[in-house]
Amino acid sequence: MIDTTPAELRLNLGRNLTHGLLDALGRAIVTGQYDNGAFPTEAELAKQHGVSRSVTREAVKMLTAKGLVSARPRQGTIVQPRSSWNLFDTDVLRWLLNRKFSLDLLRQFNQLRSAIEPEAAALAALLADDNDLAAINAGLERMKAAETGGEQILEADIAFHVAVLKGSKNPFFAQFQDVVGTALRSSIQFTNRLKGHSASIPDHAAVAHAIMKRQPDKARAAMKKLVSDVLDLIDAAEPGKAAAKRR
Amino acid sequence: MIDTTPAELRLNLGRNLTHGLLDALGRAIVTGQYDNGAFPTEAELAKQHGVSRSVTREAVKMLTAKGLVSARPRQGTIVQPRSSWNLFDTDVLRWLLNRKFSLDLLRQFNQLRSAIEPEAAALAALLADDNDLAAINAGLERMKAAETGGEQILEADIAFHVAVLKGSKNPFFAQFQDVVGTALRSSIQFTNRLKGHSASIPDHAAVAHAIMKRQPDKARAAMKKLVSDVLDLIDAAEPGKAAAKRR
């Protein structure tokens, strides 16, 4: 039972009741609140959260669009298996990382980065335009400026990686802008522990330099090293599972 | 102006009015129907398609969840820039590939595969369980059996790649199951032209063999070759743009 009040829902995401309820339900689903029992009916949801049926219906429709649930008459609304959740939806990702944070998930996410970002860097070295290059440099400069650590450097770090993804001129890679941003921000409680390494300025500079010089292979390798270092740190934090290596 | 009737909407996706309208609006948006003029208001949409406001609202809410539009009071509903569309939503991807099919998009999608699938194959070589291995082999056998070509071999091909992604035991890679399936099926009109190459049995067998033998590096290399061949064919079909190489 979650039993939120309308006021709380409104505060939740700063928008409106529908988005507030969406957020509440999303979190509840990813934390497994409905794994055994069935998902509440329209009427029950409306009653529990003190909102109208319209609001619940629209929230549930959005959950459907993100793959978390499916609804059929008489059967009711049912939570879909995790495999059909859209992990690249920033809402879903945020819910997952915030509530049930796990090293496993962080490792798996960085395995993804390790596949995506080096290729994106290589493409950026070939295709990035002046704007992209400027953004990449700007991100690097911000990192240097905020070298003290903390939230500053995290945002600068994100800006750098986002700029590279965008510079790839491939919309599928560019799509990961939000994903990477969301994931890095959501997992800050962990990554803070390994700061100083993950935000290694020289390694980032090497990526930027290779892209500027239009050297895709060097850019790929430099970016690969960067992400690999993060993966090494994660494995080091949990030696047991290190079997899942990825080089 | 699209002006569908409720009956047409129902047929569209075989489900209900809401999903039918979602589909119609999604297609209209990705084909740029609303790029200059503004998106219709709730009332207009309801009138144009002969459905109630509830249906339009829920369809629009789903579009919102997929990042295609945003809605605010007084401002109305506005189509978001392409960069914020969720390309990894199978609906969005299907709409994009069906209506405005382009070699560019196909190339970019295969650049993504070229980043993802080799790493997934390497992980699968390390982590796939017996079920996964069986599925990979089954896909390969289906390909051999359907060697005549046509739709049979495409489905077998998809099954093979999906099995590898699943075998990676990484939910982010596994997520691409639907994406790869949707994209391959949607781009069949083009890929048919280059069949026989893209579905090279020996190359697929090499991937499967490396995974069975638990050789991640070989699996990665074999999968890389497989996707690279597709990319080469795409570049060959459109020599001008081949500058966007990706090795």
Added chain:
DNA sequence: TAATGTCCATTTATATGACGAATAGGACAT
């Protein structure tokens, strides 16, 4: 004139109540 505050029109957001359609599961007959 320029800055600021007030009001208004428009559009989405929310609420409510009613009815329709589909179907899971049981009752019943065979």
Added chain:
DNA sequence: ATGTCCTATTCGTCATATAAATGGACATTA
């Protein structure tokens, strides 16, 4: 044991009314 039918339940759809938000017009004021 099997197939058929019925019914209760739940989502799907519709209609209408009211609230909230906001961009812009307009008035006010320094």
